Amino acid sequence: MSKVGLPDGSSLQFDGSCPTLLDALEQHQHEVSYHCRAGFCGACRCKLISGDIRYLQEPLAFVRKGEFLPCCSVPVGDIEIELV
Numbered sequence: 001m002s003k004v005g006l007p008d009g010s011s012l013q014f015d016g017s018c019p020t021l022l023d024a025l026e027q028h029q030h031e032v033s034y035h036c037r038a039g040f041c042g043a044c045r046c047k048l049i050s051g052d053i054r055y056l057q058e059p060l061a062f063v064r065k066g067e068f069l070p071c072c073s074v075p076v077g078d079i080e081i082e083l084v
């Protein structure tokens with residue numbers, strides 16, 4: 001179980017019931033832009049403020065340093081993110 005902290009002070013628990021961080025964010029009513037949901041387009045790009053994530057499959061979309069794609073990743077321990 002990982003805690004996913006957001007800039008507004010809220011957080012959600014990633015308990016494995018959702019396959020990806022994008023699914024978990026949506027389940028908790030956080031709006032995240034998306035298109036492919038498979039690491040190709042980069043539309044879901046978010047900032048990783050602290051902690052670490054693991055990609056389920058290596059994304060093809062360009063990701064800048066400090067950013068990640070929630071559609072194809074899961075947290076490794078507690079993380080803090082910012083929705084872009």
Ligand code: FES
Nearest residue numbers: 035037042044071
């Ligand atoms: S939705 Fe396309 S890379 Fe995440």
